[in-house]
Amino acid sequence: MSEEKLLExxxxxxxxxxxxxxxxxxxxxxxxVYKGKTLGIVGESGSGKSVTALSIMRLIPDPPGKIxxxxxxxxxxxxxxxxxxxxxxxxxxxxxxxxxxPMTSLNPVFTVGNQIIEVLDLxxxxxxxxxxxxxxINMLDLVGxxxxxxxxxxxxxxxxxxxxxxxxxxxxxxxxPDILIADEPTTALDVTIQAQILELMNKLKEKLGMGxxxxxxxxxxxxxxxxxxxxMYCGRIVExxxxxxxxxxxxxxxxxxxMESIPSFDSTEDETKARLKTIEGMVPSLFDLPKGCxxxxxxxxxxxxxxxxxxxxxxxxxxxxxxxxxxxxxx
Amino acid sequence: MSEVLLEVKNLHKRFxxxxxxxxxxxxxVNAVNNVSFKINRGxxxxxxxxxxxxxxxxxxxxxxxxxxxxxxxxFNGKDITAMNSDEMRVxxxxxxxxxxxxxxxxxxxxxxxxxxxxxxxxxxxxxGKEERRKRLYELLDQVQLPKDTLNKYPHEFSGGQRQRxxxxxxxxxxxxxxxxxxxxxxxxxxVQAQVVNLLMDLQKDLGLTYLFIAHDLxxxxxxxxxxxxxxxxxxxxxAAAAELYGNSKHPYTKALFSAIPIPDPARKSERILxxxxxxxxxxxPSGCHFHPRCWKCTEECKVEYPxxxxxxxxxxxxxxxxxxxxx
Numbered sequence: 001m002s003e004e005k006l007l008e009x010x011x012x013x014x015x016x017x018x019x020x021x022x023x024x025x026x027x028x029x030x031x032x033v034y035k036g037k038t039l040g041i042v043g044e045s046g047s048g049k050s051v052t053a054l055s056i057m058r059l060i061p062d063p064p065g066k067i068x069x070x071x072x073x074x075x076x077x078x079x080x081x082x083x084x085x086x087x088x089x090x091x092x093x094x095x096x097x098x099x100x101x102p103m104t105s106l107n108p109v110f111t112v113g114n115q116i117i118e119v120l121d122l123x124x125x126x127x128x129x130x131x132x133x134x135x136x137i138n139m140l141d142l143v144g145x146x147x148x149x150x151x152x153x154x155x156x157x158x159x160x161x162x163x164x165x166x167x168x169x170x171x172x173x174x175x176x177p178d179i180l181i182a183d184e185p186t187t188a189l190d191v192t193i194q195a196q197i198l199e200l201m202n203k204l205k206e207k208l209g210m211g212x213x214x215x216x217x218x219x220x221x222x223x224x225x226x227x228x229x230x231x232m233y234c235g236r237i238v239e240x241x242x243x244x245x246x247x248x249x250x251x252x253x254x255x256x257x258x259m260e261s262i263p264s265f266d267s268t269e270d271e272t273k274a275r276l277k278t279i280e281g282m283v284p285s286l287f288d289l290p291k292g293c294x295x296x297x298x299x300x301x302x303x304x305x306x307x308x309x310x311x312x313x314x315x316x317x318x319x320x321x322x323x324x325x326x327x328x329x330x331x
Numbered sequence: 332m333s334e335v336l337l338e339v340k341n342l343h344k345r346f347x348x349x350x351x352x353x354x355x356x357x358x359x360v361n362a363v364n365n366v367s368f369k370i371n372r373g374x375x376x377x378x379x380x381x382x383x384x385x386x387x388x389x390x391x392x393x394x395x396x397x398x399x400x401x402x403x404x405x406f407n408g409k410d411i412t413a414m415n416s417d418e419m420r421v422x423x424x425x426x427x428x429x430x431x432x433x434x435x436x437x438x439x440x441x442x443x444x445x446x447x448x449x450x451x452x453x454x455x456x457x458x459g460k461e462e463r464r465k466r467l468y469e470l471l472d473q474v475q476l477p478k479d480t481l482n483k484y485p486h487e488f489s490g491g492q493r494q495r496x497x498x499x500x501x502x503x504x505x506x507x508x509x510x511x512x513x514x515x516x517x518x519x520x521x522v523q524a525q526v527v528n529l530l531m532d533l534q535k536d537l538g539l540t541y542l543f544i545a546h547d548l549x550x551x552x553x554x555x556x557x558x559x560x561x562x563x564x565x566x567x568x569x570a571a572a573a574e575l576y577g578n579s580k581h582p583y584t585k586a587l588f589s590a591i592p593i594p595d596p597a598r599k600s601e602r603i604l605x606x607x608x609x610x611x612x613x614x615x616p617s618g619c620h621f622h623p624r625c626w627k628c629t630e631e632c633k634v635e636y637p638x639x640x641x642x643x644x645x646x647x648x649x650x651x652x653x654x655x656x657x658x
Contacts, residue, residue, distance in 0.1 A: 044519040160608045161382075190381035190546065192605045195590035199604060217520060220592030244596045261524035262594055263553035265576050276528050276553070279521035282489050 006178050006211045007033035007056070007095075011070035014051050014060060023286045025051045027235040028070070030315070031213075033179060038205065038212040040226030040243070042219060042258070044283055048235040049215045053181050056213070057097055058087050075178070093123040096172035100184040102164035106156040112167050113152025116140070119174045139170040144200055162193035166200070173204065181213045186221065198225055219259060223247060231255050234284065234294035237315055241322035251324035253301045254279070293327065303328045336372040336540045337393070337508060341365050342402035344385075344392050348613065360612045362388040363399070364564035370557075372507075375534065375541040377555030377572065379548055379587070381609055384561040386544045390510045393542065394426050395419060406508065424454050427501035431513035433493035437485040443496055444481035447471075450503045470499040473536075474529060491522035498529065508540045515550060527554055548591055552576055560584045563612055563620040565636070570646040580646070580653040582625050619650070627652040 014026040026048040033039050041049045054060050056072055058079060072079045074095065079087065099105045107115060116136040120127060127135065133152070140148035143166040156164055165185060172180055182201070186194040202225065205212055214225055222229050223243060230240040231252065239252040250256045260277040281298045290296055293306040293313055305327040306313070315325040342363055350357040362385040370376045380386045392399040395411065404411050411422055430436040437446060447467050451457050457466040471480055474495040485493060494514060501509055511530065515523040527550060533539060545551045551558055552572045559569045560583065568581040579585040582603075589603045605624045610616055616623050622632040629652060637649045 044521060162608055190609070191548070191590040192381065192586060193608065194592075195602060195604055198592070199602075218592060219520075219594040223594045223596040224592045247594065247596050258520060259594060261521050263524075263527075263549045264594075265549070265552060265588075275531070276524040278524040278528060282491055282522060283519070 003037065004035040005032055006035055006075060007031070007213075008073040009052075009056070009070065010073075012052065012055060012067065012072065013069035014048075014055055015066050015068045017064040017066075020287055024068075025065075025235055025286065026055065027312075029232075029235075029237055031230060031237075033211040033213055035178070035211050036205065036209045037227040038214050038225055040222040040229040041213065041215045041232060042217065042222055042229060043232035044217060046234070046283055046286065047232040049232050050183055052232075053097065053183050053213060053215055056179075056181060057091055057095060058082075059091075059097075089123070092119055092172075092177075093175045094177055095179045095181065096175070096177040097181040097183065098165070098168045098172050098185050100187050102161060102168050102188070103156065105168060106164060108156055111153055111155055112140070112159070113137075115167075116152070116171050116174055119171055123175045135174065136170075139174050140167070142173070142204070143167070143170045144196075145170075160193075161189055162196060165189060165193075165197055169197075169200070169204070173208065176208060177210060179211045179213065181215070183215045184217070185214075187216070187218075194221075201225070219262060231258070234286065234289060236294065236312065236325060237323075238295070238326070239324045240315065245319075245322050249319075249322075249330075251318045251322065251329040252295075252326050253299050253330060254295050255324075256330060257298075257300075293325075301326075301328045301330065333371040333373065335369045336407060337370045337542075338367075338403075338405040339369075339393060340367050340403040340405065342367070342389070342392060342404065343400045344388055344397060345400045358613055361564050361615075362612065363392060366402075366561075366564075366566050368559055368566065368569060370508075370540055370542065372540055373534070373538050374556040375543050375554055377551035377558040378542060378544045378561060379546060379551050379558060380561035381546060383563075383609055383612055385564040385612070386561050387512055389561070390428070390512050390542060390544050394423070394428055394510060396428070420453075424504045425507045426510070427504065427506040427508070428510040428512060429494075429497050429501050429514045432517050433490055433497050434485075434517075436497055437493055439485050441484075442481065443483055443485070446485075446496065447481075447500055447503055450500060454504050456504060466503070470503055473502060473533065474499045489522075490518050491526060494518060494526050495529065498526075498533070502533070502537070505537075506539070508542070510542045510544070512544045513546070514543075516545060516547065523550070530554065548587060560587065563610065563615050565620065565649065567621065567650070568646075568648040570648075574646055578646070578656055580640075580642070580648040581621075581650045582627050582652075582654060583621050584648075585654055627654075 009029060009031040012026055012029040013024060015022050015024050029052055043049045055067055067080060113136050116139055117132045120132045120135060136152055137148045140151055145151050145166055186197050216222060226243050229243050229246050230237045233254050239255045257279040263276060279298050292308055296302045296306040313325045313327050315323045318324045318329050343365055344363040346360045346362055347356045348358040366389060378386045388397060391397040393404050399412060447470055457463045467481060468478055471478060476495055515526050543551060543554055555572050558572050558575050559566045562583050568584045579588060586603045586605050607624050618634045619632045619637055622628040631651050637651045639647050639649055641647050
């Protein structure tokens with residue numbers, strides 16, 4: 001395919017030093033982000049999805065965190081080799097990020113307009129004061145905030161949760177980035193507001209043609225938003241492909257388990273409700289992961305090989321364009 | 332006909348807002364507005380709505396953890412709003428609550444054994460040493476936790492396990508009715524399913540009655556016998572779970588259902604996108620509170636709050652322009 005690859009991550013490994021010794025939160029992650037496409041990263045808490053995102057922005061706090069291996073190439077250049085000064089020209093400018101909790105990500109003592117203009121001050125300093133202000137108004141208009149001329153003079157506490165997330169998106173998009181990283185952008189919002197924000201992000205993706213990395217734990221959101229998906233478990237990608245392939249035919253028992261543990265409306269038609277299928281047990285602690293596959297203790301399909309000395313399964317092509325890391329993939 | 336365990340009649344909770352140097356009342360929030368419903372023994376009423384709609388206030392007013400402004404809560408034939416604090420304490424044995432955040436609702440300095448014993452001490456139940464120990468083991472068994480849990484502290488457990496401990500604490504005094512206030516919202520999906528299954532098993536085994544509060548319609552629909560939808564302090568629609576999904580009458584219910592992302596990429600649902608935000612409950616819109624966001628709004632809606640329309644006695648809604656089936 002002739003799609004333009006914006007970001008290439010290979011064998012990314014991130015380690016954190018803790019009181020109880022080092023833990024590897026991300027253990028060799030490969031990802032590609034294409035122009036105009038949305039890549040979804042799904043996983044439960046502690047799966048390493050946010051750490052992966054923060055690594056791309058080089059925002060891992062060091063110490064205690066450290067990227068110990070791998071590379072992150074943005075348009076051919078390795079971000080991990082860049083000086084902090086060079087990184088600053090990329091962060092917020094070429095690659096922007098929005099976070100889960102819009103209230104804690106906005107500064108409460110500055111007006112919304114000020115905070116958007118700050119981004120422009122850093123990355124587009126050639127613009128005049130008037131131009132910057134107009135651009136801030138245009139950005140608020142773009143993300144669907146009514147009466148933007150008035151709103152830029154308001155403070156975050158005067159806005160609702162959905163409005164704040166729109167402001168965050170406006171800030172992130174102010175410099176027309178190539179890549180937008182969205183870390184659970186709708187998790188803190190109500191469903192009707194979530195629907196509005198998702199719709200907005202899809203519209204903006206088409207309009208601006210950026211690549212999006214969408215981090216979430218909600219498979220429903222993935223199905224509606226993403227082109228490709230990577231499922232993470234305990235620091236590794238366990239399954240990756242385009243969205244419809246993964247949903248139609250998951251190879252990894254974890255992916256299947258995740259899909260089945262969501263109640264669906266269709267199954268409630270009959271009188272007796274079937275029990276929800278669950279994944280047994282819980283996510284193991286990163287301090288004491290089992291040998292072999294990290295999912296073995298919860299896996300209904302586990303065989304001896306999974307517990308063996310061979311180490312964790314590698315991400316391999318199970319069908320064209322569809323990878324899974326499993327010794328005993330589902331048929 | 333099964334027996335009614337809990338009946339809420341015209342419950343109202345008003346929070347005054349005071350301002351100025353004299354502390355005069357300048358405004359008020361009607362967090363719960365004239366809400367009535369019944370829950371049959373052994374059944375689950377699901378309560379859904381977005382943040383700020385009053386669902387938590389309603390749950391707590393029923394237990395009188397927040398004192399309702401007016402209205403009645405009739406539990407087992409007795410009006411508990413008229414009880415004094417001694418009578419109420421006895422009553423609370425029958426009515427328990429599970430909170431949303433299992434990290435905040437367990438005392439970090441108490442062992443699990445201490446946490447589970449506390450309600451038993453208060454209500455003077457299972458007082459013998461041996462008897463007490465047996466009861467605690469039984470509780471752990473009911474929520475599927477190992478016996479050595481008793482000597483551990485809350486920080487040693489994951490979110491899902493803590494929520495099991497909270498459930499065990501609620502069960503300790505053998506209640507008949509439990510308010511579950513967003514019990515699975517803070518949990519991961521795979522763990523969420525385990526806790527939902529556990530709650531349903533316990534209901535079957537112990538004959539419990541739940542008021543299940545959540546914003547996740549999928550979970551509510553799954554666990555509930557009947558579902559009530561709230562918007563800005565008012566219950567706008569009540570119906571059996573499957574009926575509510577298949578035959579939503581209130582436009583807000585319809586919009587809520589259609590806003591849920593469906594985990595199936597092939598299915599492109601026709602989404603009803605609601606305009607705007609939830610209005611401030613301090614200053615709700617005139618007439619039907621939903622009218623500024625409603626696509627079926629007429630002049631009538633702006634003037635007066637619609638009354639209850641009842642379909643076959645089990646499906647109630649408050650709307651002038653309900654959605655026709657198949658629309």
